[in-house]
Amino acid sequence: MATIEQLAIFQITIPLIVAPLVFLLKNGNRAWFLTLVTSVAMMWVASQLLVHVLSVGEFVTQIGGWAAPWGIEYRVDTVNAFVLLIVSGMSSIVLMFARQSVNQEIESNKRSLFYTSWLLCLTGLLGVTITGDAFNVFVFLEISSLSSYVLIAMGRDRRALTSSFQYLVMGTIGATFILIGIGFLFIVTGTLNMADISERLSDTSQTRTVRTAFAFIIVGIGLKLAMFPLHLWLPNAYAYAPSVASAFLAATATKVALYMLLRFIYTVFGFEFSFDLPLSETLVILSSAAILVGSVVAIFQDNLKRLLAYSSVAQIGYMLLGVSLATQAGLSAALLHVFNHAVIKGGLFLVLGCFVFRFGTASLKLLSGKGTQMPWTFAAFIAGGLSLIGVPLTTGFVSKWQLVTAALDIGWWPVALVVLAGSILAIVYVWRAVEVLYFRPVSDDSQIVKEAPLELLLPTWLLIGANIYFGINTELSIGVADVAAHWLMTGTR
Amino acid sequence: MKIPASEVLLLLALIIPVVGSFFIFLCRKFPNVREGITLITGIALFANVSLIASRVFTGERPEFVLAEPFSGFTLSLAVEPLGMLFALLASFLWIITSIYAIGYMRGHGEDNQTRFYIFFACSIASVMGVAFAGDLLTLFVFYEILTLMTYPLVTHSGTAEARRSGRVYLGILISTSMVFFLLAVVWTALEVGTLAFSIGGIYPEGTEPWVLGLLLALFVFGIGKAAIMPFHRWLPAAMVAPTPVSALLHAVAVVKAGVFSILKICIYIFGASSLHNLAVAEWLSLLAGFTIIAASIVAMGKDNLKARLAYSTISQLSYVTLGALLGNSAAWTGASMHMVAHAFGKITLFFCAGAILVAHHKKNVSELDGLGRVMPFTMGAFFIGSLSIAGLPPTAGMWSKWYLVLGTVDAGELILLNVLLLSTLLNVYYLVSIPIRGFFKPLRTPVSGIKEAPLPCLIAIGVTTTITVGLFIYPEHLFQAVSGLVTTW
Amino acid sequence: MTRNPVLQVISKIMIPVILLFASYVQFHGDFGPGGGFQAGVLFAAAFILFGVVFGIESVVKVLPQGVLRFFIASGVLIYGATGFVTLYKGGDFLDYNVLSSHGPSGQHIGILVVELGVGITVASVVIAIFIAFAERD
Amino acid sequence: MDILSHYNYWVAIFLMMTGFYVVIASGNLVKKLIGLNVFQASVFILYISAGVVDKGVPPILKEGASILYSNPLPHVLILTAIVVGVGTTALGLALAIRIKEAYGSVEEDDIHAQEED
Incomplete structure (x- = not known):
């Protein structure tokens, strides 16, 4: 039995080591x-880590036996253990779905490359989350980004290439911004360890250099996070990627970016420094705009994947809105929505994966009336859509409730209204799809199609079921989010 | 056999229809078995609800906690007399409507009947949830589920018109509830720290009047199912649904869920004393009065029979809203009784409209001249029903209107008193005139002999008509049930 | 590609020198400036020069795709395996001190092995990139 | 002149803006990548110049008690960043080639024009 410190290391090293092994496989x-x-296995490890931090407390583990300011340390606390579990859990569920979908969408000689990229992406995402070293964040971020560009470029449509390229340019600019920010922090403090930086910043904070560093890092993360108006890469990337890659990235990549944002705002720069700057005001405006604009644009999409992608832009707005409230309740709502949105969007993209598997397209026009041919898939779409809207007994409702409560708690009326108005827009775009899928006459009668195979339906319904389960029993989701938010705000459990 | 505890019965009220719908799905290949299951489920549910009622009216107050999604705020079931009355009403009329639906759906040759029965049963389950909701959160949850479960029924035919109506239906109901209702619920949760219904209201003394006023407005507008203007458009839109749906859901269950929620919130969340001191309550009751008159005037202009009935429903719903907002015991008694009286009256009218449609394929009022001679039974029932809606003897509608009028007098609202009286006149003009035309005007296209709707339809019409008259002659039980409530207010 | 004898002769002389220098940078990494990254690129440079002058097919003959793939993977595996060995020996991940009874010499061993892994992967990846680009018409 | 005392920043900013401009203004995918490289290189320079210690010598261990070394850490970091940059460039070029094969062009305008049909 490995010690808990070793488990933390395994979280990164095992996928990293398995990646080349997968690379060597032909089949x-x-x-x-x-x-x-x-x-x-990583999901199991993450759950062990979460249990450990919840019961015992945070812990640090060093790489290579070098202590913190010199070496790199991995620091596990409630917040990132939660995110680790989300990332590895979503990866596992989407992978259950992946085999048949990948076999259909990707040429046989590229499949093992696809899975290699997947593992590297997973390594990167987990690494960003677990590391306690600012520069290491950049490295892992680039590992995950580079491999996700590859994942996206493997889409069948040639537009996958252009959207991957676009993402590459935007993503690299974002990562470089983060690098600049970290550079400034290094210049000011002479260290790269997050805890150290934060300690040393408390003496020198509010100098122009630190503020510049802050701005660069927030904008850089904003790019990776698809924070409005830096979201332009996201819709195409999600729309043309292979189905499973869309599901995986939608459920994890932006979540990790949000985690990064929180980590820098709360741990590195500190709550007081960050919110002395007009961060709250900026975020509130941007995220409200994201919710409204993202949802409105989603209404006019003709491709279901793009529709969901724009909806993601809006949903990221909800998370940022929670952050912008600058209260523990808001933060908790944001973290909760990280989890809930991962479940919702992961589930919905898998539903689209089922449609693509049978019909080879996610275009709304070509899918008209097809819902009747795949009742279970269609039912999953409706259930997921309801969650996106925020109907009671789904996770979406729980998120909205917490968010509205948090906003009203500090008297931010308009914010609560924006959140609720977002639901109305969500009904419009979800229901537009539902109507076309179910009520429109079937466009092409010759193509009589069976329900998606069980191997695809099971993971899809696993996520959709989780949507409902966590909409009723919120002990785990809200519970952990609360503890994590408390930890971030106060630094104690 | 040991009779299970009331808590279990409570849970069963939700489970029975859902299980029923599951069996309906299993028997989708055998229409007769399927309809049999619908009926058996209906009877089982009514028996179950009656069993609960027999205990509740003797003073028992069972409660059941389903889940606790937010710390301190639960999803729970609890029974009080008003909800009990509503549950009895809905479960009883479900049986009747099922009988009617069998005749109608087959007579009319509708597609996708299995889907119809499944969602019908699920809608009833949600109605039970609304009726037995133990707190505001639960009420909200089941309210939303009800909207979603009735959507497939509204769009049943799948035509372009049905889709458009479905959009209006869902759009208005979900928008209002997600924005106003939910906001009010969350705000209340923050303000008070609890959402459980309790007699005399839950807002602490000294809550700012503007907060209470705003909350009341949010509740009244947020509960779009009560169809107060300007959020009434969904109700006429929902009339594209098959007639049994319009009859049970859009004359009884759904709309009553709306006014029931308002009534319940007025009684158990605000309480009489809060309402009395609120200027907003008065403005809103004036708005309800406006809705009563305006909807009646619109109804006059409608030639489509179901549309006319729909606008009549809008107007009648505002009776209940108005009574709820007045906040005195006469008004609350009237409002509660009106829920029942209107239910029987309006369902009769819808049954008749459906019967006319099935037997003669006529949808418009102008085509009904002389039809009384061909369908004497249906037209007779229509006459009784419209008397009840107008609030005239010998029907149940008279008693509820009586108490509502008393309520306006008690509250000193002369304008509203006049509104109620004027509304009676309008009702006579646009509803009672229909059977009169039917009996006395000459038939347009001669039809030889009597041609009524299928027998199940007639049975259903007979039952509801009888009860409408019966409640006039023997109103004691209803009154006792309601006044049992009143003493606890 | 043109078969220019002057280039061919000179590169035949140069390539061994480059390889030698690459090895020096590689194995001297734990004493002075250098290490796997630099050495890997130098190593690859030799093969690229070879490919440019003698034609890409000659490189592919020496390093077929399968072999290249194997090298790419094995470098990472060497690196990872070192980490696991140190874990197994009771230290932290990549804690070289436990590799030998005498701490600093453990550091030497560890760095040498890890840098070897890095060098192999970097060299083979750079060659693979070169081949991948050059093979397309 | 105080404004020139940190001339390394000016160089970095100049390069950064040049690179950024090329990324945005150029429609050619390969040129975009070159711009991106310049952009990244500016950050590398920023880091390395930050590691300079006045009168410091290259940080290779020598005999002697008090030799002033430059800070080696930025070099190490930037070595990693350069490798990442190489990876990005390689991937970007690979994509550019595939795009060329799929669309017959690496000009953004041409690609957009083809997508609109």
Whole structure:
């Protein structure tokens, strides 16, 4: 039995080591299996870490036996253990779905490359989350980004290439901004360890250099996070990526970016420094705009994947809105929505994966009336859509409730109204799709199609079921989010 | 056999219809078995609800906590007399409507009947949830579920018109509830720290009047199902649904869920004393009065029979809203009784409209001249029903209107008193005139002999008409049930 | 590509020198400036020069795709395996001190092995990139 | 002149803006990548110049008690960043080639024009 410190190391090293092994495999199915096993193992590790931090408390583990300011340390606390579990859990569930979908969408000689990229992406995402070193964040971020560009570029449509390229340019600019910010922090403090930086900043804070660093880092993360108006790369990237890649990235990548944002705002720069700057005001405006604009644009999309992608832009707005409230309740709502949105969007993208599997397209026009041919898939779409709207007994409702409560608690009326108005827009775009899928006459009668295979339906319904389960029993989701928010605000459990 | 505890019965009220719908799904290939299951489910539910009622009216108050999604705020079931009355009403009329639906759906040759029965049963389950909701959060949750469960029924035919109406239906109901209702619920939760219904209201003394006023407005507008203007458009839109849906859901269950929620919030969240001191309550009751008159005037202009009935419903719902907002015991008694009286009256009218549609394919009022001679039974029932809606003897509607009028007098609202009286006149003009035309005007296209709707339809019409008259002659039980409530207010 | 004898002769002389220098940078990394990254690129440079002068197919003959793939993966595996060995020996991940009874010499061993892994991967990746680009018409 | 005392920043900013401009203004995907490289290089320079210690010598361990070394850490970091940059460039170029094969052009305008049909 490994110690908990070793488990924390395994979180990164095992996928990193398995990646080249998968790379050497020729057979796509074997590669898939190895990837799945690794991912599930990482989920187990993450759950162990979460249990440990919840019961015992945060802990630090060093790489190479070098203590903190010189070496890199991994620091596990409630916040990132929660995110680790989300990332590895979503990866595992989406991977269960992946085999058939990948076999259909990706040429056989590229499948093991696909899974290699997947594992590297997972490594990167987990690494960003677990590390306590600012520069290491950049490195892992780039690992995950580079591999996600590859994942996206493997889409069948040639537009996957251009959208991947666009993402690459934007993503690199974002990462470089983060690098500049970290550079300034290094110049000011002479250290790269987050805890150290934060300690040393408390003496020198509010100098122009620190503020510049802050601005660069926030904008850089904003790019990775698809914070409005830096979201332009996201819709295309999600729309043309292979189905499973869309589901994986939608459920994890932006969540990790949000975590990064929180980590820098709360741990590195500190609550007081960050919110002395007009951060709250900026975020509130941007995220409200994201909710409204993202939802409105989603209404006019003709491709279901793009529709969901724009909806993601709006949903990221909800998370940022929670952050902008600058209260513990708001922060908790944001963290809760990180989890809930991962479940919702992961589930919905898997639903689209089922449609794409049978019909080879996510275009709304070509799918008209097809809902009737795949009742279970369609039912999953409706259930997920309701959650997106925020109907009671779904996770979406729980998030909205917490967010509205947090906003009203400090008397931010208009914010609460924006959140609720977002639901109305969500009904419009979800229901537009539902109507086309169900009520429109089938566009092409010759194509009589069976329900998606069980191997695809099970993981889809697993996520959709989780949507409902966590909409009723919120002990885990709200519970952990509360503890994590408290930890971020006060630094104590 | 040991009779289970009331808590279990409470849970069963939600479970029975859902289980029923599951079996309906299993028997989708055998229409007769399927309809049999619908009926059995209906009877089982009514028996179950009656069993609860027999205990509740003797003073028991069962409660059941389903889940606790937010710390301190639960999803719970609890029974009080008003909800009990509503549950009895809905579960009883479900049986009747099922009988009617069998005749109608087959007579009219509708598609997708299995889907129809499944969602019908699920809607009833949500109605039970609304009726037995133990706190505001639960009420909200089941209110929303009810909207979603009735959506497939509204868009049943799947035509472009049905889709458009579905959009209006969902759009208005979900928008109002998600924005206003939810906001009010969350705000109340923050303000008070609890959402449980309690006699005399839950807002602490000294809550700012503007807060209370705003909350009341949010509740009244947020509960779009009560169809107060300007959020009434969904109700006429919902009339594209098959007639049994319009009859049970859009004359009884759904709309009553709306006014029931308002009534319950007025009684158990605000309480009489809060309402009395609120200027907003008065403005809102004036708005309800306006809705009564305006909807009646619109109804006069409608030639489509179901549309006319829909606007009549809008107007009648505002009776209840008005009574709820007046906040005195006569008005509350009237409002509660009106829920029941209007239910029987209006469902009769819808049954008749459906019967006319099935038997003669006529949808418009102007086509009904002389039809009384062909469908004497249906037209007779229509006459009784419209008397009840107008609030004239010998029907149940008279008693509820009586108490509502008393309520306006008690509250000193002369304008509203006049509104109620004027509304009676308008009702006579646009509803009672229909059977009169039917009996006395000459038939446009001659039809030989009597041609009524299928037998199940007639049975259903007979039952509801009888009860409408019966409640006039023997109002004691209803009154006792309601006044049992009143003493606890 | 043109078969220019002058280039061919000179590169035949240069390539061994480059390889030698690459090895020096590689294995001297734990004493002075250098290490896997630099050495890997130098190593690859030799192969790229070879490919440019003698044609890409000659490089592919020496390093077929399968072999290249194997090298790419094995470098990472060497690196990871070192980490796991140190874990197994009771230290932290990549804690070289436990590799030998005498701490600093453990550091030497560790760095040498890890840098070897890095060098192999960097060299083979750079060559693979070169081949991938050059092979397309 | 105080404004020139941190001339390394001016160089970095000049390069950064040049690179950024090229990324935005150029429609050619390969030129975009070059711009991106310049952009990244500016940050590398920023880091390395921050590691300079006045009168410091390259940080290679020598005999002697008090030799002033430059800070080696930025170099190490930037080495990693350069590798990342190489990876990005390689991937970007690979994508550019695939785009060329799919669309027959690496000019953004041409690609957009083809998408609109």
